[in-house]
Amino acid sequence: MRGITKRFPGVLANDRVDFEAAVGEVHALLGENGAGKTTLSNILTGLYRPDEGQIELYGEPVRFHSPRDALDAGICMVHQHFRLVAPFTVAENVLLGDHRAEGRKLVLRPRAIERRVAELGERYGLDVDPRARIWQLSVGEQQRVEILKALYREARILVLDEPTAVLTPQEAAKLFETLRAMAAEGRTVVFISHKLHEVLAVSSRVTVLRGGRTVATLATADATPRSLAALMVGREVAEARRVERGGPPGDVALALEGVSVAGDRGGLAVRDVSLAVRAGEIVGVAGVAGNGQRELAEAVYGIRDLVAGVVRVEGKALRAGDPRSAIAAGVAHVPEDRLGTGLAPGLSIAANVALKRYRAAPVSSGPLLRLRRMRELAEALVRRYDVKAPGVDTPVRNLSGGNLQKLVLGREFDGEPRVLVAAQPTRGLDVGAIETVHGYLRAAAASGVAVLLLSEDLDEILTLADRVVVMYEGALVGEVDAGAASAEEIGLLMAGGRGR
Amino acid sequence: MRLERRLDQPRLLLVAVPVGSLAAAFVLMAFVLLATGHNPLATYRRMLDSAFVADGGLTSTFVFCTPLAFTGLAAAAAFRMQLYNIGGEGQFYLGAIAAVGVTLYLGDLGVESTPLHVVAMSAAGAAAGAAWAAIPAVLRAFAKTNEIITTLMLNYAAGLVLTYLIIDSKSYWRDLESFEGQTFPLGKSIPEAASWPGADLGLLGGVLLPLGFGGALALAGLMWFVYRQTRFGFELQVIGDSQRTARFAGMRLRRKILAVLCISGAIAGLGGASFEGDFAHQIDPTGLQSSFFGYTGIVVAALARYNPLAVMPVAFLLGGLQNAGFTLQGADFPSGLVGVMQGLILFSALGGEVLVRYRLRLGRAVARAGAPSEVAP
Numbered sequence: 001m002r003g004i005t006k007r008f009p010g011v012l013a014n015d016r017v018d019f020e021a022a023v024g025e026v027h028a029l030l031g032e033n034g035a036g037k038t039t040l041s042n043i044l045t046g047l048y049r050p051d052e053g054q055i056e057l058y059g060e061p062v063r064f065h066s067p068r069d070a071l072d073a074g075i076c077m078v079h080q081h082f083r084l085v086a087p088f089t090v091a092e093n094v095l096l097g098d099h100r101a102e103g104r105k106l107v108l109r110p111r112a113i114e115r116r117v118a119e120l121g122e123r124y125g126l127d128v129d130p131r132a133r134i135w136q137l138s139v140g141e142q143q144r145v146e147i148l149k150a151l152y153r154e155a156r157i158l159v160l161d162e163p164t165a166v167l168t169p170q171e172a173a174k175l176f177e178t179l180r181a182m183a184a185e186g187r188t189v190v191f192i193s194h195k196l197h198e199v200l201a202v203s204s205r206v207t208v209l210r211g212g213r214t215v216a217t218l219a220t221a222d223a224t225p226r227s228l229a230a231l232m233v234g235r236e237v238a239e240a241r242r243v244e245r246g247g248p249p250g251d252v253a254l255a256l257e258g259v260s261v262a263g264d265r266g267g268l269a270v271r272d273v274s275l276a277v278r279a280g281e282i283v284g285v286a287g288v289a290g291n292g293q294r295e296l297a298e299a300v301y302g303i304r305d306l307v308a309g310v311v312r313v314e315g316k317a318l319r320a321g322d323p324r325s326a327i328a329a330g331v332a333h334v335p336e337d338r339l340g341t342g343l344a345p346g347l348s349i350a351a352n353v354a355l356k357r358y359r360a361a362p363v364s365s366g367p368l369l370r371l372r373r374m375r376e377l378a379e380a381l382v383r384r385y386d387v388k389a390p391g392v393d394t395p396v397r398n399l400s401g402g403n404l405q406k407l408v409l410g411r412e413f414d415g416e417p418r419v420l421v422a423a424q425p426t427r428g429l430d431v432g433a434i435e436t437v438h439g440y441l442r443a444a445a446a447s448g449v450a451v452l453l454l455s456e457d458l459d460e461i462l463t464l465a466d467r468v469v470v471m472y473e474g475a476l477v478g479e480v481d482a483g484a485a486s487a488e489e490i491g492l493l494m495a496g497g498r499g500r
Numbered sequence: 501m502r503l504e505r506r507l508d509q510p511r512l513l514l515v516a517v518p519v520g521s522l523a524a525a526f527v528l529m530a531f532v533l534l535a536t537g538h539n540p541l542a543t544y545r546r547m548l549d550s551a552f553v554a555d556g557g558l559t560s561t562f563v564f565c566t567p568l569a570f571t572g573l574a575a576a577a578a579f580r581m582q583l584y585n586i587g588g589e590g591q592f593y594l595g596a597i598a599a600v601g602v603t604l605y606l607g608d609l610g611v612e613s614t615p616l617h618v619v620a621m622s623a624a625g626a627a628a629g630a631a632w633a634a635i636p637a638v639l640r641a642f643a644k645t646n647e648i649i650t651t652l653m654l655n656y657a658a659g660l661v662l663t664y665l666i667i668d669s670k671s672y673w674r675d676l677e678s679f680e681g682q683t684f685p686l687g688k689s690i691p692e693a694a695s696w697p698g699a700d701l702g703l704l705g706g707v708l709l710p711l712g713f714g715g716a717l718a719l720a721g722l723m724w725f726v727y728r729q730t731r732f733g734f735e736l737q738v739i740g741d742s743q744r745t746a747r748f749a750g751m752r753l754r755r756k757i758l759a760v761l762c763i764s765g766a767i768a769g770l771g772g773a774s775f776e777g778d779f780a781h782q783i784d785p786t787g788l789q790s791s792f793f794g795y796t797g798i799v800v801a802a803l804a805r806y807n808p809l810a811v812m813p814v815a816f817l818l819g820g821l822q823n824a825g826f827t828l829q830g831a832d833f834p835s836g837l838v839g840v841m842q843g844l845i846l847f848s849a850l851g852g853e854v855l856v857r858y859r860l861r862l863g864r865a866v867a868r869a870g871a872p873s874e875v876a877p
Contacts, residue, residue, distance in 0.1 A: 301748075302750075303744075303747050303748055322750075323747065323748060323749070323750040324750035327750050333748070335748065337744075340742055340744055340745065341742075341744045341745055341748050342745070342748060343742075343745060344737075344738050344741040344742045344745040344746075345741065345742060346741040346742075347737060347738065347741050351734070351737065351738070354734070355738065355745070355748075355749045356749050356750070358731055358734050358735075359731065364731050364734075367730050367731055367732065368729055368730055368731070369728075369729055369730060369731060369733075369734055371728075371729070
């Protein structure tokens, strides 16, 4: 791909990007969020057309008019969000959208396809039952189906967009083996990620994007985490390391006693969880996505009802399912979905800052709002937390992910909380913003706030937490001391293995 | 040619686009008129004349636009919160029934004070509209029933109540004494004193501004103030933007849903009271059911982007259009053509909305699948 430029309204997503992947290599595409990785891969797979530049495949210039052209040329993509039909079987999904010979037949022969899928699965270590229906599979298995789809179509180039976000460390290691095996056969694997250690573990070459431009392409063997991070961010980054905070933790500030919570699809999402967090302590909840973490966080904060159990803050029981009771008791919450739960996207920064304070002075007096006070508060918060915005009247949906999170954190800290429930606080943020958010969480703990940190990013939990509990299928399956824990040990628990 | 989402919406467009689409509609209609052998300019002139210029033109435009202002405000109040109250029609009927019932009763008691009649009719109309809306409101708040369906169904129920009161029964509302009333089912006329006064604007040979229109204007101002300046309004803004966020902030969603749907119903019911007090003076089941004030109010609200202040001019324009269409109809001008014209205007107005939110780019399509909504931030 040469000189690829792609503009979106208000954004230059790709600016003369050069990218070259050789036959038989795993080539990593590394960059922060918003660096242009996804745009570039969408151009490669025919979803977008470049405004400038051209694509050459095996030396021939090509123009893709649609994703189908790219598919026909042997390019397949595994998206972050899978493109699978839940009620269909694995084999049916593999066949779906395949418009070559087999998929075009009026009468399908499921047995033959199932056999072929099983065969491929065996060869590449992608074991999935071809007759299983998608909804019965775990996320890791669903990803294997996506890769099987590509293999079935005899893809010569496979593009994976952040494939490990939903996997345990063990599953990720297995995926890397598969990818290397595919490359060894002469296929090309493009691996998109913003996680340094993965890039180092799996790729043979790395191309780093920053701000829509190619910064460097280098052999992985010549790279170190530090040098890659510097290329990615454009400056030196302090390596994430656990910082011991002095002082013993205080009294128990947040206590969960036998908490069970219903999920959205019926059934229990959280089963009989008991947990205590002391003032000044960060307790990390690790787990693969969808094991009840979100429901747990929502239940503590009161936006989800409890089926059983009780949540106590400084000894006093909260009214289940009533966020006002939690807010009054000093519980702050950084929700997983910042825009749409934590913030009202169409309203101004000023309104969003006032979201939890509008009921009382100084934001309101009696039934009336004091709009000027509201603006002043927002201006102060924007300054203090370094939220980059044209002004406090800007609708928050126009802010970037990092600035949204700063705004949410700022608002939640401003209420001087006793307990902070932070769910996926750095998901989707770039390295710089992650550093900032981590700094705020540490500062909160240092000032005596009890922090419950739910994260799918194990590194994040290991860097921040004092204690780590692991959630699997809605239950706590183990607790480890953060200082002594290893990623492997926690990974095993996350996958449902037995704890000590 | 393709559409791109606008990142910000220039303020100028908010005015330019509606005006432009109105102009476009008249240009399109000119072709239709030419094809049917009418002179477009003369027709437009007649329309303008009959709706806004001629003696009594504005007065009868107010007759059309006052109920539309109320139903438009009612729809705007609910739709802003993503509560789709389609029941303005039925709530309007119920408001009319209650207002007429109360005023007839007061008349029988011998009350002759006009202010008392006006206040009683307004209160009764608003209460009845709110009560009628309370049924879907409770169902929505506590059983999560889809309010679009329940409010719509209740419109038919309300229509049947009208028919029952005047045609199928000898109710208190029916005129059983006069000669006309005995030959054909009619509603009882309200007492003289209950006829709402209007203000003579003293221009163009006497334009009568009905009390109801003034009321709607004040109501629109009040709604705007409540949205912008009060805690209650702030809560409505947040709920209207994202219910999840409202819950996150500890707002009591159920109460607000109940309140807003009932307020919306009350406004529509007030419209019914004003319609009876200002213009109709008796329950006319067929007339009420064929004027579709409730449904047209939804269009008014949509064109006004649910902004109460914008509802007023939009209601005025649509009222004028209806009035003009009414006078145009005749032997040489079939009513179907009037319908075509009104349809074209609504069509281009709603179509123009797209241009406020999206920008039209000429050039070859770049992306077929995945619109630029998937833009990397």
